[in-house]
Amino acid sequence: MTALIQSPLIQLSGITKTLKGQDEPRTILSGVDLTVHSGQSVAILGRSGSGKSTLLSLIGLFDRPDGGQYILGERDITKLPERKAAQLRSAEFGFVFQRFFLLKHLTAAQNVAMALVNGQGWHSRRKRKAKVLAALDQVGIAHLAKHKPPRLSGGEQQRVAIARALVREPRVLLADEPTGALDTETGNLVVDVLLSATHRGCGLVLVTHDHDHAAKMGRVLSLHDGKLA
Amino acid sequence: MLSGKLRSAVIIGGQGIRARKLRTFLSMISLFMGVLAVVTVQAGAEIAERALLTDVELTQGIDGTRAMYIPDNGAAIVEDTVRGRKDAVAALNMSAIIGEPGVRPVNEGGMPFEYAGQGRGGPRGYKWCDQNGCYGAEETQAPKPDGQAIEVRLYALTGDVRTFRPFRPVSGQWLDFASAPAMAPRLVLNREAAKGLRQYHVPAEMQVTGASANMTPQITGVVDDGGMEPAAYVRIDELRTWLPSTAKQNGGQGGPGLQLLLSPGTSDLEQTLRARLVGLGIPADQVQAHEIDSRSRMSSQLSMMRWIFLGLAALVLLIGVAGILNVGLATVGERIEEFALRRAVGTSRMLLAGIVLSETLLTGLLTAGAAIGAGVVGLKIGSQIFGGRHPSLQGIEFPWQAGVAGVIAGLVAGILGGLIPAIRAARIPIATVMRA
Structure with a gap:
């Protein structure tokens, strides 16, 4: 595991927004520096409106910084065009949000498969099914594959969302207050599932208000006045 | 093989349609009327053109046929040249009276029986005058007494004219050109002539101007030749027993007595005939052939009507497009989070637009399929109901052009109705999911 943590995965330096x-x-971010290694988990704490979600959206290539440098692996992606950013979002990142954003008309398996049916490469139906079931199994709900979201509990829905984030085996997992809509016990379960992904070398950036959950991460940072400390 | 992007668009589009079945169905209803209007207009135009063409072919001849009109003095040479040939048929055209001899036919002048009793050009003794004087039916001979006779236009044929004019059989048999000629000429009547015979019960005696004697014809069949006036068809060799080629014929009012119909690709025969007729002293400019081209002549006449009706159908289609557009915009508004999420998991803007377009395109195609199906069924039912009254509608097939027009209309409606929603979907910012 120590070896996995060695290589820098994300390097942000002087990021402004x-x-x-x-x-x-x-000004939301004024010179943020952050390095995340493979297999490392980082918690980001901060008040509401401090820019935690903005920072996460910059890391996840939802948005672009106004200044600074962003290196993913060894590649400078600070000013990546949108088409390439979409490819990277698909290949390198997995996202988990506070709201689960599951499509009600699709089953759990189909919701997970959404990340595979996105125009970035093509997987045969059989391969898709195998990957989806593996992802659901990873979060412990393979038996709920055919259930639609309205029939699932909040914790189960969030685990489906995590399976969706993991199904493409991303290098970085970004979670924006994933336990915000869950009770403490379920929240703990969800954080454990997220942490388990780091055992395979996946970097985890968790934005949260919950200090207990943050304490489970390898590093805890706080965003204050646009800077990480 | 379909690309991953296209497959993804179709899969996600299909999921979107399944998730909103009622909404899709409602937008299909508004579009259905538009596509059905296009299909109906296109099918109607094709069927009308075909029906008109079929009727014109009965009287004028099949497209591509070459027609020549031969002056009376060239008739014998033409008969001699084309006798026994299948690629050319000469038709000698004259007036004949069937019924009591020496009487005035009920339809004098060979007019339709609807006007029987009104005489040639009007009631008997009818005159019309203008500032230059008076004209009209000034009878020079003593009028004949009224009797049981009908006047028909008689076409004496050297071969089977149906190769060129596909008459529809009504009853009985067509002329048999393979058998030995009969002394009693065999006649095939058109529907109007048959109607006259049924109506007036005339005796079986036929008078032809210039014939050595009256004939006793055998009526073998009835055909629909598309003509309004009573007509009869006879083998020319059977007629020649009674009417020598040297006899002066009553070569039809308003035109020469002999018409020659030639198959396409018989230019050698045409050249030979022309040379022989010119050699006979007939001026070359009187021996001209023209090609029958009814389709293009009618197409130009029908195309304007077709465009007018297609314009009306396009307006109805536009209403359907507005329906799809309305539903599409509402759906995109409802699916903002879904689209933002799809972008977050790596779906490109282009593909997102493609997904929305593929949904409206699938809706358009489904609607087109339904409208075409309705058109096929409607035509089948219409053909069964009206086929008896209108022979051209019997056994009619749904024209493929109407199917193509329906598919195109569905696709165009899908594109027009989905374009703006697709652009809107592609512009949804991903950060929407972060702020939700």
Whole structure:
């Protein structure tokens, strides 16, 4: 496991981001430096509106920084065009959100398969099914593959969402307050499932308000005045 | 093989349609009327053109046939040249009276029996005058007494004219050109002539101007030749027993007495005939052939009507497009989070737009399929109901052009109705999922 943590996966240096408000621009991030290694888990704490989600959206290539440098592996992706960013989001990142964002009309398996049916490469039906079942098994709900979200509990739904994030075997798992809508016990279960992904060398960045959950991570950082400490 | 992107678009599009069945069905209903209108107009135009063409072929001849009109003095040479040939048929055209001899036929002038009793050009003794004087039916001979006779246009044929004019059989047999000629000429009547015979019960005696004697014809069959006036068809060799080629014929009012129909690709025969007729002293400009091309002549006439109706159908289709567009925009508004999530998991903007377009395209194609199906069934039922009254509708097939038009209309409606929703879907920012 120690060997897995050696190589730097994400390197952010001097990242700045300013949002255009109604009155005047508001600086959210002002020179953020962050390094995440393979297999490492990082918790980011901070007040509401401190820019935690903005930082996560920059790491996940949902948005681009105004300044600074972003290196993924050995590749500078600071100013990546959208088409290539979509490819990287598919290949390198897995996302878990506070709300589960499962499609009600699809089964758990189909929701997980959504990450495979995204136009980035093609998997045969058989291969897709095997990958989906493996991902569901990884989070312990393979037996619920054919259930639709309305029939699942909050914790089960979040685990389906985690399986969706893991199904492409990403190098980085980004979780934005994944336990925010869950009770403590279920939240703990979900965090454990997320942490288990790091055992395979996956980097984990967890944004949370919960200090107990943060304490389970390898590193705990706090975002304050646009800077990580 | 389909690319991963296309497969993904079709799979996700199909899931979207299945998830919103009622909405898809409602948008299909509005589009259905539009596509059905296009299919109906296209099918109607094709069927009308075909029906008209079939009727014109009965009277004028099949497209590509070459027609020549031969002056009376060239008739014998033409008969001699084309006798026994299948690629050319000469038709000698004259007036004949069937019934009591020496009487005035009920339809004098060979007019349809609907106007029987009104005489040639109007009631008997009818005159019309203008500033230059008076004209009309000034009878020079003593009028004949009324009697049981009908006047028909008689076509004496050198061969089977149905190669060129596909008459529809009504009853009995067509002329048998393979057998030995009969002394009593065998006649095939058209429907109008048959109607006259049924209506007036005339005796079986036929008078032809210039014939050595009246004939006793045998009526073998009835055909629909598309003509309004009573007509009869006879083998020319059977007629020649009674009417020598040297006899002066009543070569039809308003045109020469002999028409020659030639198959396409018989230019050698045409050249030979022309040379022989010119050699006989007939001026070359009177021996002209023209090609029958009814389809293109009618197409130009029908195309304007077709475009007018297609324009109306397009308006109905536009209403369907507005329906799809409305539903599409509402659906995109409802699926903002889904689309943002799909972008988050790596779906590109283009593919996202493709997914929305594929949903509307699938809806358009399904609608087109339903409209085409309705068209096929409707035509089948219409053909069964109206086929008896309109022979051209009997056994009619759904024209493939209407099917193609329906598919195109469905696709166009799908694209037009899905384009704006697709653009909107592609512009949804991913950060939506972060802020939700």
